[in-house]
Amino acid sequence: MTPSNSPTTLFASRISGTGSAFPEGRLTNQELAVRVDTSDEWIRERTGISERRIAKPGDPNEFNSSLGYRAALKALEMAGKRPEDIDQILYATCSPDTLVPSTACWLQAKLGAKRAWAVDINAACSGFLYGLSMADTFVRAGQSKTILVVGAEVLSSFVNWEDRTSCILFGDAAGAAIVERTSSDSPQRILSSHLHSDGTLTDLLGMPAGGSRSPVTADTIALKQNFLQMKGREVFKVAVKTLADFAQTAIETNGFKAEDIDWFIPHQANLRIIEAVANRLDFPMEKVLLNVERYGNTSAATVPTMLDEAVRDGRIKPGHLVLLDVFGAGLTYGSILMRW
Ligand SMILES: CC(C)(COP(=O)(O)OP(=O)(O)OC[C@H]1O[C@@H](n2cnc3c(N)ncnc32)[C@H](O)[C@@H]1OP(=O)(O)O)[C@@H](O)C(=O)NCCC(=O)NCCS
Known part of the structure; x- marks a missing residue:
């Protein structure tokens, strides 16, 4: 376990903008119950889930990086930043657009974040926190001022839609955060x-x-x-x-x-x-x-x-x-x- 909250550095980091995006298509429990042997009641009782969003296969507007793009634009807007301000893009996903190149690079091109370096992080569902922690470390080390962290998935492409024990659980979405440098004695960090x-x-x-x-x-x-x-x-x-x-x-x-x-x-x-x-x-x-x-x-x-x-x-x-x-x-x- 790696704790990171050293008070000895000059800098700290804070989130100054957030954003999210979802595919349009909804898949309700009732619709799932037509595909596999399950029921709305079972899914609600065992998981608390009523519906999920599912990206339309092959639709370029709903690629992983496209959802990430929409989320990133909203986060940038809230933070009052432009794509050119981004030093790094840390893209947490285990359902990338392509294995190579990284989804982070697909997103970089869409954003026109010319100054950034971009990389994917695969820690599955923990990925966004891994990315946020890395961003915090880079900022505190003085290496970067503005980092875009994205957590985005199109897991519907990797779900076995005949397996009722797993297909009921997953959905597609993207969330993003702008992590910025602040002083280490700032209360908001x-x-x-x-x-x-x-x-x-x-x-x-x-x-x-x-x-x-x-x-x-x-x-x-x-x-x-x-x-x-x-x-x-x-x-x-x-x-x-x-x-x-x-x-x-x-x-x-x-x-x-x-x-x-x-x-x-x-x-x-x-x-x-x-x-x-x-x-x-x-x-x-x-x-x-x-x-x-x-x-x-x-x-x-x-x-x-x-x-x-x-x-x-x-x-x-x-x-x-x-x-x-x-x-x-x-x-x-x-x-x-x-x-x-
Ligand atoms: C998957 C999960 C919802 C199953 O719920 P559960 O209460 O543990 O159910 P069980 O696996 O004990 O199965 C109970 C029964 O329901 C059945 N069942 C499983 N899925 C079902 C479904 N979708 N609909 C109806 N019945 C189902 C099982 O076959 C089993 O039947 P049996 O008793 O005749 O063998 C639950 O274990 C879970 O959420 N686990 C964590 C998964 C997770 O978080 N994964 C992502 C990690 S990031």
Whole structure:
């Protein structure tokens, strides 16, 4: 686990703009129940999800980088920045436009962010927090002033739509944040980030084929190995424990108590996971921000889309303490605490 909140540096970082974007197409539980053996009632009860957005296959307006582009433009506008101001683009995704080149480079071209260097980060659902933590580190090191961090997925391309245990969960979306330099004594800043991964748990969630280890062939397609596979029950248990642990670590490291946190934004994988975490932390659900019902699990996009919504509708106000907390395939984990 890597804590990062050194008070000895001159600089700190803060988020000065957020944005989000979703595909137009909605897929309701009722529509899913026509495709696989499930029901609206089962999905709502077990996951809290009612519908999700699904990108139209092949539509250039709904490529991963196109959703990222729309989200990035909104974040830039809120921050009062231009694409030329961006020093770096950190693009968190596990469902890239193409394996090579990176989705970050596709986005860079769309934005015309000529000064930036751009790179993808794959930490699955934890990706946005990994990107945010890296951005914070680059800014505090004095290397960059303005960084665009995107968390975006079109996981619908990688979901096995015949597998009712996984296809009910996922949706497509993009969220973005502009991370800017501020002084280290500024009250509004990222206070800490804690990241960790456990590569011994790779078998719980992943896509067995499609990489160089097992390229896509007629055989792997027949076995559906080029789609997401998941051990849902095991993931559920680890998720509850690690989300609670990382939230607790963030709160304690900064000398706070749970009641000091104004808003908690956990990874939106399943409402039951979130409720179990809140229960462990003795944290009231009224202060937990939720979008899982409307969008499902949008992986790296759940936290930045939720953050953007709550900033824009005024729930998150300057001075609020906001706790972000994630887990994902890898397995990967992390929490970030910031003063908005
Ligand atoms: C996938 C998940 C919703 C399943 O819920 P669950 O309460 O654990 O359900 P179980 O896996 O124990 O299955 C219970 C029963 O429901 C069935 N079932 C599974 N999916 C179903 C569906 N969509 N509709 C109806 N029945 C379903 C199972 O086959 C099982 O039937 P059985 O008892 O006859 O064997 C839940 O485990 C989960 O959300 N896990 C975490 C997944 C996750 O977050 N992944 C992303 C990580 S970033």
